[in-house]
Amino acid sequence: MDKEHEVLLNAFVIAKKRYRVFYNAGILVWEDESSKQAKITVPITDVLSVVVSKLPHANGTRWGVKRNGKPPTPPSPPAPPIARNAAHGSLDSDRIPVLSSSTTTNTLATTGNGSSIPHNHSNRGSLNELSGSNDGHREGNDFFDEGIQSGCFNYLIIHYAALVCPKTHRWRVKSVALHNSEPRIVELWYNRLSSDLRDQNRPKNLILFLNPYGGKKNALALYERFAKPLFRLAEVDINVIITQRAQQIYDIVTSKGIVLENYDGLVCCGGDGTFAELFNGLVTRTMMDLGIDLQHPAYLPKPNIPIGIIPAGSTDTVACCLNGTTDIKTSIIHIILGQHSGLDVSAVYDASVVASRRPDRGGDGEEPRPKLLKLFASALSYGYLGDIAYDSEKYRWMGPKRYEYSGFKKFLANRGYNAEIVVHLDRRGKQDPNDGVRCVDKCNRCRKALIDAGGGASSYDEADTEPVVVRGKFLMVSGANISCSCERSPQGFSPFCHLGDGLLDLVLVRHTSMFNNLRLLLTMSSKSKKLSELPFVEIYRTKEFRFTTGQQHVPDANGGEVTPAISSSERRSKWNCDGEVLLETNIVVESNCQLVQVFRRGIQSTTNSGSGGMEQRANDVSAAPDHKASCCFGLCK
Numbered sequence: 166m167d168k169e170h171e172v173l174l175n176a177f178v179i180a181k182k183r184y185r186v187f188y189n190a191g192i193l194v195w196e197d198e199s200s201k202q203a204k205i206t207v208p209i210t211d212v213l214s215v216v217v218s219k220l221p222h223a224n225g226t227r228w229g230v231k232r233n234g235k236p237p238t239p240p241s242p243p244a245p246p247i248a249r250n251a252a253h254g255s256l257d258s259d260r261i262p263v264l265s266s267s268t269t270t271n272t273l274a275t276t277g278n279g280s281s282i283p284h285n286h287s288n289r290g291s292l293n294e295l296s297g298s299n300d301g302h303r304e305g306n307d308f309f310d311e312g313i314q315s316g317c318f319n320y321l322i323i324h325y326a327a328l329v330c331p332k333t334h335r336w337r338v339k340s341v342a343l344h345n346s347e348p349r350i351v352e353l354w355y356n357r358l359s360s361d362l363r364d365q366n367r368p369k370n371l372i373l374f375l376n377p378y379g380g381k382k383n384a385l386a387l388y389e390r391f392a393k394p395l396f397r398l399a400e401v402d403i404n405v406i407i408t409q410r411a412q413q414i415y416d417i418v419t420s421k422g423i424v425l426e427n428y429d430g431l432v433c434c435g436g437d438g439t440f441a442e443l444f445n446g447l448v449t450r451t452m453m454d455l456g457i458d459l460q461h462p463a464y465l466p467k468p469n470i471p472i473g474i475i476p477a478g479s480t481d482t483v484a485c486c487l488n489g490t491t492d493i494k495t496s497i498i499h500i501i502l503g504q505h506s507g508l509d510v511s512a513v514y515d516a517s518v519v520a521s522r523r524p525d526r527g528g529d530g531e532e533p534r535p536k537l538l539k540l541f542a543s544a545l546s547y548g549y550l551g552d553i554a555y556d557s558e559k560y561r562w563m564g565p566k567r568y569e570y571s572g573f574k575k576f577l578a579n580r581g582y583n584a585e586i587v588v589h590l591d592r593r594g595k596q597d598p599n600d601g602v603r604c605v606d607k608c609n610r611c612r613k614a615l616i617d618a619g620g621g622a623s624s625y626d627e628a629d630t631e632p633v634v635v636r637g638k639f640l641m642v643s644g645a646n647i648s649c650s651c652e653r654s655p656q657g658f659s660p661f662c663h664l665g666d667g668l669l670d671l672v673l674v675r676h677t678s679m680f681n682n683l684r685l686l687l688t689m690s691s692k693s694k695k696l697s698e699l700p701f702v703e704i705y706r707t708k709e710f711r712f713t714t715g716q717q718h719v720p721d722a723n724g725g726e727v728t729p730a731i732s733s734s735e736r737r738s739k740w741n742c743d744g745e746v747l748l749e750t751n752i753v754v755e756s757n758c759q760l761v762q763v764f765r766r767g768i769q770s771t772t773n774s775g776s777g778g779m780e781q782r783a784n785d786v787s788a789a790p791d792h793k794a795s796c797c798f799g800l801c802k
């Protein structure tokens with residue numbers, strides 16, 4: 166019988182109670198024999214690891230495993246007894262006993278020189294390992310092959326991930342110890358589950374860039390405490406690179422010395438700026454590999470390696486929008502489980518530096534191409550937030566509090582900036598940024614956009630758009646690539662902005678009174694109010710917009726030029742691009758549909774999240790009902 170149709174069904178004891186346990190088609194279920202109500206369902210896609218043990222907890226022995234022909238690692242001292250939840254045998258991930266030497270974690274200290282690849286201090290040998298050959302050998306698999314040979318094990322211990330709080334979108338690792346008096350049955354279950362685990366397409370070898378400088382400067386401590394034990398548990402090899410300066414991630418990823426194909430993903434531990442360095446570097450690297458002009462690219466190619474973020478920054482907007490929470494354990498779990506989906510990335514071009522498209526690079530030789538400045542995944546803001554980004558860098562020693570300090574200063578200054586924005590809008594009015602449809606798990610809008618884009622980066626038919634010119638004095642102009650919701654601003658710039666629909670939301674805040682600025686700040690920090698409700702805020706959903714502060718000659722209806730709309734002597738602000746300052750002011754911004762693949766699990770829609778649209782509501786039904794009962798009411802920190 167093939168694996169698909171084979172059903173495993175046995176009685177096991179969990180926490181002194183008899184359970185009927187069955188496994189079929191990737192679904193594991195255990196139900197209390199005395200009460201059919203007590204039933205837990207776990208798909209194999211959520212299982213992190215399966216081990217056998219002589220004790221009801223994994224005690225650190227490695228079952229005579231040989232790694233690369235080396236003798237087995239001596240057993241670690243027994244782990245302390247594990248506090249167990251009587252009903253589910255569940256554990257908090259902090260207390261999971263991690264088997265010693267189950268994976269390698271390499272720490273690569275970095276040099277500060279140019280784009281050179283960091284000196285390798287790893288326990289896996291030379292630098293060549295990071296940059297050179299890979300024979301495709303996965304150390305972790307050895308233990309599956311040889312694991313159970315040498316002993317009589319009565320316990321099967323399963324570590325699995327579960328959504329413990331649908332309201333806060335937090336995931337945790339739980340464990341269950343199944344006891345059977347017959348080692349043969351334990352072995353049968355172990356072999357079957359571990360074989361199915363191997364079939365999951367999970368990352369087994371990652372590079373992790375760690376920024377020790379961002380946020381509260383505790384990324385290394387967070388990694389050691391939360392990430393390392395979980396990666397070990399799931400047998401993921403991690404090559405840690407601790408950055409020593411800004412732009413180092415970009416330089417390493419774009420360096421030809423590193424063979425990206427040797428890795429299953431690139432992950433960073435830091436804030437939005439760290440993540441921006443990672444995907445800017447990865448897209449640039451892909452352009453280099455394909456021989457695309459880096460300055461004036463004809464198009465932006467899609468990298469074929471997924472990326473991820475472990476939040477350890479100040480605002481962590483990207484992590485919050487990807488997972489619905491900035492909870493570090495949730496992000497790590499999603500990276501380990503390995504599911505990924507497309508994330509739009511917007512490109513910023515310098516409107517004043519234009520080159521003709523070269524026919525040999527896919528252009529027709531006529532269409533001018535602006536110079537590519539940077540890519541962003543979160544938000545690009547001019548005016549108030551641009552001023553804060555520029556000013557707050559001086560106060561980085563304050564940590565995240567610097568934003569409040571600079572924000573207060575800029576709030577009192579109440580500066581307005583003249584600008585002209587040309588935004589391309591859908592003629593048919595189909596792109597409504599206030600349509601009430603949030604981007605949740607298996608989002609139909611994003612899926613359709615990818616199909617429309619046909620694998621390319623554009624989900625938009627330019628024939629269906631028309632340019633609309635908006636002029637005036639603005640407190641703030643922002644292009645939101647994602648909703649930008651975070652702890653400081655629960656609804657973000659535009660709560661209905663999608664992660665992968667190939668469009669961005671342009672948010673224009675007119676310059677008005679201090680009183681209105683106060684309303685703006687209160688709305689931005691409100692849990693329920695949205696910026697679109699304010700009369701001095703306009704939101705447009707578009708694929709592309711052009712922003713200018715300089716002198717504009719606006720063509721009149723007869724084709725002649727009329728008086729400049731904006732004086733060239735105007736005071737200018739800076740652009741805040743994913744937290745970093747951009748000095749060029751006249752820009753063109755364009756969204757690229759699902760340019761990068763990001764490790765994440767779709768956010769489960771909750772009824773109070775304001776989700777609209779029938780399709781999204783239908784997804785609520787698929788939320789794991791078993792785990793709803795274990796909701797922590799927000800106390801699961």
Ligand SMILES: Nc1ncnc2c1ncn2[C@@H]1O[C@H](COP(=O)(O)OP(=O)(O)OP(=O)(O)O)[C@@H](O)[C@H]1O
Nearest residue numbers: 379380408409410411436437438439478479480481
């Ligand atoms: N070792 C380092 N020393 C100095 N700067 C660094 C170092 N490593 C990275 N950086 C830079 O630090 C900057 C800030 O990092 P990051 O954005 O991750 O933190 P943050 O600004 O506190 O968080 P957020 O962007 O979420 O608000 C990034 O632009 C990155 O280039």
